[in-house]
Amino acid sequence: MSGHLVTIRFAPDGQQVLVPAGTTLLRAAQQVGRDIVATCGARGRCRSCRVKVVSGTAPPAGLADRIQLGEDEVRERYRLACQTAVADDLTVLIAPALEETAFQILAGAGDLRRATGCALDTGVRKIFVRPQPPSQEDHQSSDLEELLREVVQPVTEVPLQVLRTVPSLLRSASDGLTVTLFDQGLLALEPGDTRARAFGVAFDIGTTTVVGYLVDLSGGEVVGTASSLNPQSAFGGDLMSRIAFAQESPSNARQLHARILQLLNGQIEEICAKAGVSRDQVYKVVAVGNTAMHHLFLGIDPTHVGQAPYAPSVRRSLRVTARELGLRVHPNAPVFLLPLVAGFVGADTVGMVLSTRIYESRGTRIAVDIGTNGEVVIGSRQGLTACSAPAGPALEGAQIQCGMRGAHGAIDRVWMDRDVAYHVIGDGPPLGVCGSGLLDAIAGMLDAGVLDASGRLHPEPPGRVTDGLRRRVTALPGGMPAFVLAWGAETAAGKDILLTQADIRQVQLAKGAIKSGIAMLQRLREAPDGRIEELMLAGGFGNYLNIRSAIRIGLIPSLPQDRVSYVGNAAALGAQMALVSETERRRADDLAHQIRHISLADHPDFQDVFLEAVTFPEV
Amino acid sequence: MNREEILEGLKQAVLAYDVEGGKGLTRQALDSGLSPLEAIDEGLSKGIRIIGDKFQTMEIFLPELMMAAKVFLEAMKILEPAILALGESRPKRGVAVIGTVKGDVHSIGKDLYGTLLKVSGFEVHNLGVNVHPGKFIEKAVETGADIVGLSALMTTTMPGMREVVEFFQAKGIRDKHTILVGGGPVTEPFCKKIQADGYGETAQDGVELASEFVQRRRAARP
Numbered sequence: 006m007s008g009h010l011v012t013i014r015f016a017p018d019g020q021q022v023l024v025p026a027g028t029t030l031l032r033a034a035q036q037v038g039r040d041i042v043a044t045c046g047a048r049g050r051c052r053s054c055r056v057k058v059v060s061g062t063a064p065p066a067g068l069a070d071r072i073q074l075g076e077d078e079v080r081e082r083y084r085l086a087c088q089t090a091v092a093d094d095l096t097v098l099i100a101p102a103l104e105e106t107a108f109q110i111l112a113g114a115g116d117l118r119r120a121t122g123c124a125l126d127t128g129v130r131k132i133f134v135r136p137q138p139p140s141q142e143d144h145q146s147s148d149l150e151e152l153l154r155e156v157v158q159p160v161t162e163v164p165l166q167v168l169r170t171v172p173s174l175l176r177s178a179s180d181g182l183t184v185t186l187f188d189q190g191l192l193a194l195e196p197g198d199t200r201a202r203a204f205g206v207a208f209d210i211g212t213t214t215v216v217g218y219l220v221d222l223s224g225g226e227v228v229g230t231a232s233s234l235n236p237q238s239a240f241g242g243d244l245m246s247r248i249a250f251a252q253e254s255p256s257n258a259r260q261l262h263a264r265i266l267q268l269l270n271g272q273i274e275e276i277c278a279k280a281g282v283s284r285d286q287v288y289k290v291v292a293v294g295n296t297a298m299h300h301l302f303l304g305i306d307p308t309h310v311g312q313a314p315y316a317p318s319v320r321r322s323l324r325v326t327a328r329e330l331g332l333r334v335h336p337n338a339p340v341f342l343l344p345l346v347a348g349f350v351g352a353d354t355v356g357m358v359l360s361t362r363i364y365e366s367r368g369t370r371i372a373v374d375i376g377t378n379g380e381v382v383i384g385s386r387q388g389l390t391a392c393s394a395p396a397g398p399a400l401e402g403a404q405i406q407c408g409m410r411g412a413h414g415a416i417d418r419v420w421m422d423r424d425v426a427y428h429v430i431g432d433g434p435p436l437g438v439c440g441s442g443l444l445d446a447i448a449g450m451l452d453a454g455v456l457d458a459s460g461r462l463h464p465e466p467p468g469r470v471t472d473g474l475r476r477r478v479t480a481l482p483g484g485m486p487a488f489v490l491a492w493g494a495e496t497a498a499g500k501d502i503l504l505t506q507a508d509i510r511q512v513q514l515a516k517g518a519i520k521s522g523i524a525m526l527q528r529l530r531e532a533p534d535g536r537i538e539e540l541m542l543a544g545g546f547g548n549y550l551n552i553r554s555a556i557r558i559g560l561i562p563s564l565p566q567d568r569v570s571y572v573g574n575a576a577a578l579g580a581q582m583a584l585v586s587e588t589e590r591r592r593a594d595d596l597a598h599q600i601r602h603i604s605l606a607d608h609p610d611f612q613d614v615f616l617e618a619v620t621f622p623e624v
Numbered sequence: 625m626n627r628e629e630i631l632e633g634l635k636q637a638v639l640a641y642d643v644e645g646g647k648g649l650t651r652q653a654l655d656s657g658l659s660p661l662e663a664i665d666e667g668l669s670k671g672i673r674i675i676g677d678k679f680q681t682m683e684i685f686l687p688e689l690m691m692a693a694k695v696f697l698e699a700m701k702i703l704e705p706a707i708l709a710l711g712e713s714r715p716k717r718g719v720a721v722i723g724t725v726k727g728d729v730h731s732i733g734k735d736l737y738g739t740l741l742k743v744s745g746f747e748v749h750n751l752g753v754n755v756h757p758g759k760f761i762e763k764a765v766e767t768g769a770d771i772v773g774l775s776a777l778m779t780t781t782m783p784g785m786r787e788v789v790e791f792f793q794a795k796g797i798r799d800k801h802t803i804l805v806g807g808g809p810v811t812e813p814f815c816k817k818i819q820a821d822g823y824g825e826t827a828q829d830g831v832e833l834a835s836e837f838v839q840r841r842r843a844a845r846p
């Protein structure tokens with residue numbers, strides 16, 4: 006079917022690309038840098054990549070189109086971009102454009118040190134000097150020696166780039182020079198007194214979102230933040246599909262690396278411009294991320310992380326220069342990556358441990374990052390144990406019929422008594438339901454008796470269920486029971502927003518993974534619920550969920566509510582702490598060595614614990 | 625209790641996840657002279673079939689399915705010696721070798737599939753997780769397996785399924801065994817692409833597929 010070339014146009018601006026017939030719409034879009042989110046990694050198993058054919062003959066719909074989109078949408082000329090090969094010229098509209106979704110992201114600014122209580126020892130020192138060039142031939146001196154004499158501090162490393170600027174700066178700078186040191190290395194040389202201007206950047210490279218923080222190193226305040234969707238999403242929503250994509254060919258891995266680098270440089274430019282800071286005055290960078298993001302950022306092939314025994318290529322903390330990496334801050338700036346614990350317990354977890362200070366706790370505490378690839382850490386100053394808890398994407402709204410991320414239009418809160426009430430992000434008509442809404446809804450349905458503890462949605466609810474809720478129980482065309490969260494008349498698309506029996510089963514698996522991870526670690530540490538001093542919820546999703554609902558559905562153990570707390574984006578906070586404090590950064594190294602990693606799959610009891618965690622708690 | 629009541633009771637014990645009740649009724653069945661094979665086919669298996677359907681439509685979920693299987697397997701522990709003592713044997717549906725492919729450690733779905741196969745009368749050889757392609761071949765040849773069931777739960781380990789198919793091809797024994805694939809991310813098109821013989825979306829589908837293939841095989845044989 007290939008041979009000729011066809012033109013694909015993208016509405017609304019009409020950007021075009023010429024591709025050989027047989028190319029998928031997704032690949033065509035990628036070629037011109039139009040991002041289409043491919044949540045399932047272009048396997049026809051989600052609907053994130055759907056596009057609408059607005060002119061030209063719509064290519065025939067395949068099985069995957071019919072399953073994912075349904076006959077109605079197929080008739081309305083929607084197609085899955087990843088499954089649709091083009092044969093003729095077409096114009097398509099990308100359904101939910103990547104840019105248009107405004108995510109709820111945790112990116113608070115403010116005084117870091119007050120929040121974390123860490124000392125300001127950034128490692129970056131600026132010294133103002135007024136050196137003179139050598140004046141007498143018999144002194145056996147040099148420009149550098151004269152400069153360093155004024156600096157007084159020991160300097161053992163001088164990069165060639167800096168050396169090249171010494172002769173002219175030494176002679177031209179009548180207002181003196183500012184020398185920037187990191188450790189005993191000479192990082193930068195600037196004319197004039199610039200001591201007040203020293204900055205650093207901390208990055209939290211998440212699978213879904215990337216957040217950059219510009220920090221004033223002289224005072225330790227966050228002076229700017231930027232957050233964006235991780236542009237690697239075009240190659241798969243979850244990290245496993247990115248690994249699978251990288252595994253296909255080395256050029257794919259390079260593409261993923263290039264994309265993240267480009268984004269980080271964009272964020273640097275954006276935050277520096279907004280804060281009126283020169284990129285050359287950013288002297289230190291710290292990054293955290295899960296193992297796959299960490300490897301891809303460094304340009305290391307993550308393939309082996311995706312195969313048992315899931316080993317990372319490197320675990321220790323790393324220091325590279327911005328120049329080596331191609332990060333556009335001061336080229337000599339050190340870029341630090343916090344260490345990893347295991348293939349699925351990465352630098353982000355180390356960041357979380359650092360910022361929650363769980364390592365110095367007297368009593369036993371638990372920190373959980375709830376996500377597609379979640380992590381759990383339990384412990385006290387007696388030691389720490391961690392495991393991964395792979396919930397899958399259901400709690401982020403994926404693989405849920407009417408699910409969506411916590412973006413504009415998502416039902417994020419649900420209340421039930423006689424009937425259903427809900428809140429929509431942005432206060433407009435609802436488009437779908439996100440994870441926190443899902444949790445509230447299920448908790449409400451359990452309380453009301455619409456759902457029983459085994460997770461069954463009864464087609465005929467028991468007598469105590471109110472009429473308002475009862476009339477919301479319906480059935481899908483195939484007969485599967487479903488619950489109407491929002492009636493078609495109230496919604497943006499005019500169709501009911503439903504929670505199906507299959508959705509509830511997905512949530513059961515997801516919460517089962519988190520809960521069983523916590524339960525296994527509690528068992529291994531012999532720390533039953535009564536001995537848990539605090540459970541801390543970290544990460545994007547953890548901070549939006551309702552604690553009562555999380556306990557009601559058994560996502561987390563049934564602790565008194567005042568022993569459960571939100572700790573914000575703990576991984577990012579850890580990165581910022583390591584940025585402003587060398588003590589904290591070095592502590593991260595020690596911590597990574599001390600954390601004991603448990604592979605749940607190797608535990609004979611795990612299966613039973615998991616199955617128990619899949620059911621809902623009885624009240 | 626008459627014969628009908630006991631058989632109905634066995635079915636109900638499975639449906640009620642009642643292990644002790646199931647054991648009691650099984651003993652009662654033997655005491656009252658019921659044939660052990662009848663107790664299975666007309667009692668326990670009927671219950672399991674209903675459970676399988678309910679799992680399929682998601683009316684029940686993993687824990688319930690496991691509990692029902694447990695009722696069956698515990699009853700079997702009582703029935704098996706009786707079957708042997710009578711010099712009979714439960715007719716074998718077929719032989720299956722199952723495992724999770726190389727690089728993958730997920731076992732729950734695969735074990736569940738194994739249990740359902742066993743309950744439906746298959747002789748099951750479960751190779752565990754992270755299984756090298758060569759192991760599948762070895763066991764399939766050794767046991768003369770009708771069915772080789774491959775499970776994968778990760779996008780990154782699905783290519784391992786293709787590898788197994790290719791190994792069987794390279795050995796020249798591809799047509800001697802039916803290769804079925806399943807597990808979370810696996811799809812029908814993927815199954816076609818790697819030229820496996822069938823895809824089961826759920827364990828129950830997989831059992832039906834396996835039975836069909838075995839029947840077809842038997843029918844094709846002279």
Ligand code: B12
Nearest residue numbers: 245393397731732733775778779806807808824826827830
């Ligand atoms: C439980 C679980 C685990 C357990 C596994 C325990 C065990 N012994 O199996 C543990 C916690 C150990 C685990 C580990 C990992 N997991 Co895990 N895990 C899950 C989880 C929550 C449920 C999987 C499951 O058991 N489902 C229930 C079973 C019954 O379903 P099933 O296997 O699909 O089987 C059914 C059918 O498919 C069919 N079937 C299955 N096999 C076969 C075979 C044949 C032939 C046939 C016909 C039918 C058939 O029968 C079953 C019943 O109908 C999913 C997420 C989710 N919500 O689905 C992630 C998930 C599968 N895990 C994932 C990952 C990545 C991992 C890890 C590699 C990394 C991590 N983040 O932790 C680690 C391994 C590292 C380590 N050191 O442990 C990913 C895979 C992503 C992908 N697409 O590649 C998932 C999807 C979560 C995610 N991140 O999105 N995991």
Ligand code: FES
Nearest residue numbers: 043049051054087
């Ligand atoms: S269906 Fe195309 S990316 Fe998921």
